[in-house]
Amino acid sequence: EGHTKRGLAMIHYYDKYHSPVLPPIWLVCEKLSFGVLSRFFEALRIDRRRIVGRYIWSYPEHLLVSWFHSLANLRNICAHQDRLWNNPITGFPPATHKTYSIDFTNPTSFYSRAVVIQLLMRELGLNGWWRDSLLALLASCAHVDPRKHLGFPGGWNTRPVWT
Structure with missing residues (x-):
């Protein structure tokens, strides 16, 4: 044990x-669980959060606090076998990144959280892997319409956030 x-x-x-x-x-x-990590990051002094935001993620600390909470909530939904499909996610909406504000217009959608994952993965050099995996997963689920069921906009994968 x-x-x-x-x-x-x-x-x-x-x-x-x-x-x-x-x-x-x-x-x-x-x-630590992702939820504990998100609360740990929020509990850091703001100057420490700014250092992490600037030097590790290249995003303002307030975005990271919001995004980590949002992703921890998303993880809990998945882990507890709740639905993402055709189900608004009302808890912990991700804060809007001003450069990609068009991608955050529906904060209760899975799409807005997928954008957060994409932006964080891009910082790690893994944006192509995440994007390609997401495309393959959506293509393998013929019964799921990403626009209707998950809040994806038309032509989402050609938007600047995904390139």
């Missing part, structure tokens, strides 16, 4: 190192 709760890296840390008493933050964060 200790291996699954703490994880092998954490066990290795405590077996091998005695100082500092607490493991590095990256190791601790690997074991």
Whole structure:
């Protein structure tokens, strides 16, 4: 049980190192849920959030706070087997990025959260992977109309956020 709760890296840390008493933050964060991470980020002093926003994500900290909460909510919907299909997501709407404001016009849609994921993945250099995976998934679900059921606008994948 200790291996699954703490994880092998954490066990290795405590077996091998005695100082500092607490493991590095990256190791601790690997074991936190996305919801806890979103609240942890929000709880940071604003100057620390600005550093993360500027140097890691290139987005203002207030967007990241909103986006992380929105994605944690999306994760919980999926994890608890609620529907995304044809179901407005009313909790934690993502804040609008002014450059891509047209993509945030329907904040209760899955599409607005997909845009958030796209923008964050772009920062990690993974936007092509995410976009292509999303396109393939939507193509494999013939019974789902992305426009009608998920709030995707027509020609969504040719918009600047997706290129």
